[in-house]
Amino acid sequence: MSPHPSKLAYVPFVSVEHMMGLVHHIGVETVLKDLAAEIEADFRRWPLFDKTPRVASHSDVGVIELMPTSDGETYGFKYVNGHPGNPVAGLQTVTAFGLLADVASGYPRLLSEMTLLTALRTAATSAMAARHLAPKGARCMAMIGNGAQSEFQCLAFKAVCGIDTVRLYDIDASATARCARNLADSGLSVVTCRSEMEAIEGAQIITTCTADKQYATILTDNMVGAGVHINAIGGDCPGKTELHRDILLRSSIFVEYPPQTRIEGEIQQLDPDHPVTELWQVITGAARGRSDDRQITLFDSVGFAVEDFSALRYIARAITGTPYFTRLDMIADPDDPRDLFGMFQRARP
Amino acid sequence: MSPHPSKLAYVPFVSVEHMMGLVHHIGVETVLKDLAAEIEADFRRWPLFDKTPRVASHSDVGVIELMPTSDGETYGFKYVNGHPGNPVAGLQTVTAFGLLADVASGYPRLLSEMTLLTALRTAATSAMAARHLAPKGARCMAMIGNGAQSEFQCLAFKAVCGIDTVRLYDIDASATARCARNLADSGLSVVTCRSEMEAIEGAQIITTCTADKQYATILTDNMVGAGVHINAIGGDCPGKTELHRDILLRSSIFVEYPPQTRIEGEIQQLDPDHPVTELWQVITGAARGRSDDRQITLFDSVGFAVEDFSALRYIARAITGTPYFTRLDMIADPDDPRDLFGMFQRARP
Numbered sequence: 271m272s273p274h275p276s277k278l279a280y281v282p283f284v285s286v287e288h289m290m291g292l293v294h295h296i297g298v299e300t301v302l303k304d305l306a307a308e309i310e311a312d313f314r315r316w317p318l319f320d321k322t323p324r325v326a327s328h329s330d331v332g333v334i335e336l337m338p339t340s341d342g343e344t345y346g347f348k349y350v351n352g353h354p355g356n357p358v359a360g361l362q363t364v365t366a367f368g369l370l371a372d373v374a375s376g377y378p379r380l381l382s383e384m385t386l387l388t389a390l391r392t393a394a395t396s397a398m399a400a401r402h403l404a405p406k407g408a409r410c411m412a413m414i415g416n417g418a419q420s421e422f423q424c425l426a427f428k429a430v431c432g433i434d435t436v437r438l439y440d441i442d443a444s445a446t447a448r449c450a451r452n453l454a455d456s457g458l459s460v461v462t463c464r465s466e467m468e469a470i471e472g473a474q475i476i477t478t479c480t481a482d483k484q485y486a487t488i489l490t491d492n493m494v495g496a497g498v499h500i501n502a503i504g505g506d507c508p509g510k511t512e513l514h515r516d517i518l519l520r521s522s523i524f525v526e527y528p529p530q531t532r533i534e535g536e537i538q539q540l541d542p543d544h545p546v547t548e549l550w551q552v553i554t555g556a557a558r559g560r561s562d563d564r565q566i567t568l569f570d571s572v573g574f575a576v577e578d579f580s581a582l583r584y585i586a587r588a589i590t591g592t593p594y595f596t597r598l599d600m601i602a603d604p605d606d607p608r609d610l611f612g613m614f615q616r617a618r619p
Numbered sequence: 620m621s622p623h624p625s626k627l628a629y630v631p632f633v634s635v636e637h638m639m640g641l642v643h644h645i646g647v648e649t650v651l652k653d654l655a656a657e658i659e660a661d662f663r664r665w666p667l668f669d670k671t672p673r674v675a676s677h678s679d680v681g682v683i684e685l686m687p688t689s690d691g692e693t694y695g696f697k698y699v700n701g702h703p704g705n706p707v708a709g710l711q712t713v714t715a716f717g718l719l720a721d722v723a724s725g726y727p728r729l730l731s732e733m734t735l736l737t738a739l740r741t742a743a744t745s746a747m748a749a750r751h752l753a754p755k756g757a758r759c760m761a762m763i764g765n766g767a768q769s770e771f772q773c774l775a776f777k778a779v780c781g782i783d784t785v786r787l788y789d790i791d792a793s794a795t796a797r798c799a800r801n802l803a804d805s806g807l808s809v810v811t812c813r814s815e816m817e818a819i820e821g822a823q824i825i826t827t828c829t830a831d832k833q834y835a836t837i838l839t840d841n842m843v844g845a846g847v848h849i850n851a852i853g854g855d856c857p858g859k860t861e862l863h864r865d866i867l868l869r870s871s872i873f874v875e876y877p878p879q880t881r882i883e884g885e886i887q888q889l890d891p892d893h894p895v896t897e898l899w900q901v902i903t904g905a906a907r908g909r910s911d912d913r914q915i916t917l918f919d920s921v922g923f924a925v926e927d928f929s930a931l932r933y934i935a936r937a938i939t940g941t942p943y944f945t946r947l948d949m950i951a952d953p954d955d956p957r958d959l960f961g962m963f964q965r966a967r968p
Contacts, residue, residue, distance in 0.1 A: 279635060285948040286628060290966035298963075325674050327689050329722045334694050336685050340676050345683050349696075349718065351725020357956040361724055365950045369698065373678045375710055376700020385951035389959055421960035445957055452960050598947075599634040601714045602734035607706040608794055610738055611770035611801050614647075617639035 280597035284382040284585060292585070292594035293390070299429035302422075304588075305394035306401075306430045309580040313398075316550035318342065319576050321527060331355055333507070339575035345371045346579040348384055352507065354481065362418070363481055364388065370582045377601060380586045384578065391581035392573060393422035396501045397430035400475060402552050402559045403524060403567040404499035408474035409434050414466055414488055415480035415504055416440035416449040423477050423503070424449075428458055431475075435459040439469035441480075467493060478512045479503040491516035496564040505536040506572045513568075515539045521568035524549050524559070526577075535570040546570070629946035633731040633934060641934070641943040642739070648778035651771075653937075654743035655750075655779045658929040662747075665899035667691065668925050670876060680704055682856070688924035694720045695928040697733055701856060703830065711767070712830055713737065719931045727950060729935045733927065740930040741922060742771035745850045746779035749824060751901050751908045752873060752916040753848035757823035758783050763815055763837055764829035764853055765789035765798040772826050772852070773798075777807055780824075784808040788818035790829075816842060827861045828852040840865035845913040854885040855921045862917075864888045870917035873898050873908070875926075884919040895919070 284292070293301050312319070320340040327334045332353030339346055350366040357363060366384035371377060400408075411433045413420050417440070427433040436458050440446045443464075450460045463469040470476055470493060478488045481504055491514050494500065500521065505511035513536050523546045525531040532542060549569070551557035560567050589595045604613035633641070642650050661668070669689040676683045681702030688695055699715040706712060715733035720726060749757075760782045762769050769787070776782040785807050789795045792813075799809045812818040819825055819842060827837045830853055840863050843849065849870065854860035862885050872895045874880040881891060898918070900906035909916050938944045953962035 283947070286951045287948050287966070289951075290963050291968070293963070294967050320676055322674060322676065325671060325685065325687060327669055327671065327687060327694055327722075329689075329691070331723055332725050334687075334689075334720060334722070334725050336674065336687060336696060338674060338676060338683075338685060340678075340683075342678065345676055347685060347698075349720075349727070351720070353723075353725045356724060359724070360954070360956060361726065362950075362952055362956050362959070365726060365952070367727070367949055371683060371698075371700070373676075373683070374680055374702075375705060375708070376681050376683050376702045377710065377714060378698070378716070383949055383951060386959065386963060417957045418959040448955075448958060448961065452958075452964060598632070599636050600716055600732055601711075602635045602638075602732060603711055603714070605709070606797075607709060607711050608766045609797060609801075610711070610735065610767040612797065614639050614642070614735060615801060617636070618643050619640070 279599055279601045279603040281378045281381050281600040282589065282595045283598045284589060284595050286383045286386065288594040289383050289386050292588060292592060295592065295594065296588065299425060301390060302394050302397065302426040302429045305391055305581055305584055306398040308584045309391065309395055309577050310398050310553060312576050312580045313550040313553045323530065324575065337575040337578060339579050340373060343373055344583065345373050346582050348575065348578040350388065368578055368582050370586055380582060381598060382582060382585055387581050387585065389419055389422045391577050392419060392503065393426035395577050396423055396477065396503065396569065396571060397426035399524065399549055399569040400427065400431050400499055400501060403569060404431060405474050405497055405560065405563065408499070410437065410473045411475040411477060412437045412469040412473035414439050414469055414476065414478045416445040417479065417481055419479050419503065420449045421452045423479060424453055424458060425456060427475065428456065433475065435461065437461045437463050437469045437473055439463040439466055475499045475501060477501040477503065480512055484509055486512055487514045488512040489517060490514045494566060496566065498566055500566065500568045502536050502568060502570050507534050508538065511536050511539055518568065521566040523547065523568050523570055524552065525570050526572065526574040530574065531570055531572050534572040537570055628948055628950050628952040630727045630730050630949040631938065631944045632947045633938060633944050635732045635735065637943040638732050638735050641937060641941065644941065644943065645937065648774060650739060651743050651746065651775045651778045654740055654930055654933055655747040657933045658740065658744055658926050659747050659902060661925050661929045662899040662902045672879065673924065686924040686927060688928050689722060692722055693932065694722050695931050697924065697927040699737065717927055717931050719935055729931060730947060731931060731934055736930050736934065738768055738771045740926050741768060741852065742775035743779070744926050745772055745826065745852065745918065745920060746775035748873065748898055748918040749776065749780050749848055749850060752918060753780060754823050754846050754909065754912065757848070759786065759822045760824040760826055761786045761818040761822035763788050763818055763825065763827045765794040766828065766830055768828050768852065769798045770801045772828060773802055773807060774805060776824065777805065782824065784810065786810045786812050786818045786822055788812040788815055824848045824850060826850040826852065829861055833858055835861055836863045837861040838866060839863045843915060845915065847915055849915065849917045851885050851917060851919050856883050857887065860885050860888055867917065870915040872896065872917045872919055873901065874919050875921065875923040879923065880919055880921050883921040886919055
């Protein structure tokens with residue numbers, strides 16, 4: 271009997287530095303395309319997933335959530351916080367990490383940072399949805415709200431949907447300037463705008479991603495013309511929305527998981543039985559997506575555990591054979607499973 | 620603006636090796652005493668805790684659970700699996716890790732292995748409960764079931780309750796021999812026994828900790844005499860119990876958290892309104908513990924998130940100034956919180 275723990279004790283860990291290195295190694299647009307494909311593939315088998323509601327611990331200043339899911343073979347969960355006051359203290363509004371485990375043994379198989387990965391998977395999910403819902407040939411996107419998520423959204427729509435122009439607006443002009451600077455070498459035509467109205471001029475896709483407000487009205491009804499696709503990211507928890515209710519009433523609404531979106535999404539403003547379409551059904555062909563040129567389509571996105579699961583599985587595969595992970599001695603696994611104490615005793619200095 | 624992430628990006632991590640080193644450094648009996656005191660202190664403020672039910676993902680072969688709680692200032696959760704078939708494959712039945720975070724910011728503050736720590740906190744909780752419930756002057760404990768948890772139980776009862784003799788029995792004689800060998804230098808008188816009946820002879824405390832069976836009867840009614848304290852550890856999930864129902868009917872039953880214990884504990888065999896006493900109320904003096912010499916007291920323990928919280932907080936303090944942790948670059952935290960993409964871009968090789 272060896273005094274050393276088995277290899278099973280070690281869990282591959284992807285740090286923030288390794289995640290950044292891996293994404294640069296593969297190429298950020300390739301990663302966004304790969305993630306969109308991975309997420310779409312998991313949406314195709316949507317009914318198979320264990321869709322446990324997220325488990326939230328609320329306080330006066332924010333929320334800490336655990337988001338678990340499983341496909342019966344692999345289990346995954348994400349830890350994520352949301353603290354709108356954090357930036358004032360120099361902290362991220364949202365941070366996250368995640369884990370994959372084997373359902374058969376319960377042993378963890380991957381631990382990964384997910385602050386960056388969440389930004390990537392959220393952008394990939396938006397672009398994947400737009401590929402099914404946006405008007406054909408859309409080339410121009412308005413990006414309203416130029417915070418931590420904005421550049422990822424712009425790049426995902428370029429890589430996945432073929433957008434070539436983005437029109438940026440944020441209530442904070444320095445955020446718009448920063449976003450434009452960060453996208454300078456992206457190959458996108460970047461137009462900085464001074465109002466929401468200016469931003470949406472000529473855009474076939476409108477993405478809203480503002481984070482700090484309670485019930486806010488980023489878009490009013492008269493601003494939204496026929497035929498556009500709206501990708502609403504920022505209305506994502508109870509008491510937090512971005513769109514005027516009248517826009518919702520004119521739109522065909524697509525959501526990830528209705529029981530969660532009715533509580534957290536834009537549609538919390540509507541009657542609980544207002545018709546919505548589940549995105550996975552559009553992807554499998556069970557429901558219609560965009561059916562005519564004048565239709566306003568709205569993806570009311572709040573983020574769902576399956577998207578994190580897809581992203582973690584992609585990362586678990588992508589790190590294989592690369593230097594972009596370490597191994598953590600995280601799981602005590604003595605050679606004799608009943609001899610946990612003996613393992614401890616033999617470790618005495 | 621520095622290109623480096625802030626110190627907040629780094630989360631202290633206690634590996635299995637570091638946990639073993641730390642416990643040896645402090646001394647295992649001191650750790651068990653400290654943990655019992657820490658857990659007792661948190662039981663004293665029990666009503667203050669957010670007692671979210673554990674979130675379980677079941678499969679045919681086991682369960683993966685997330686156990687969150689919060690005291691309003693600190694949030695903690697444990698990931699734990701339970702796979703009774705794992706030992707056949709050379710794996711641990713139960714593995715675990717845990718995390719503490721600041722409620723105010725949502726930022727993680729500690730990541731730690733918890734396979735070993737769970738064994739320690741479970742033993743400390745048992746001994747803490749027995750100090751309130753066992754007959755005065757108890758010196759001898761029967762330890763039935765000599766698996767991974769058994770040595771920790773024996774040491775905790777020595778350190779916290781003053782037990783000087785343990786009588787070991789397991790259906791697998793090699794498990795008993797191993798447990799006796801591991802306890803040889805502990806200062807306990809160790810008696811190996813060939814039946815449950817022999818093990819409980821002269822014992823004032825009976826601890827049952829068997830893991831592999833479904834509804835099993837480790838103790839039958841005629842085996843349990845007046846005045847003993849029973850510490851039932853092994854009946855800890857739906858469909859898994861250790862004691863004959865008639866013993867329960869003769870006992871004063873003490874539990875951690877009734878809504879959970881009625882589903883998972885020994886009392887799943889009883890009517891849903893069968894009277895039980897919450898252990899925290901005994902500790903605060905709001906309810907009576909042992910009231911006479913002939914009473915059979917039963918601690919029907921299933922493990923609760925508050926115990927993990929106490930243990931993680933203890934470890935977070937104990938590692939300060941020691942070499943028994945590393946720092947993980949787990950949380951992306953750019954200097955400008957809105958510039959996550961800029962941080963990523965500047966990391967380009």
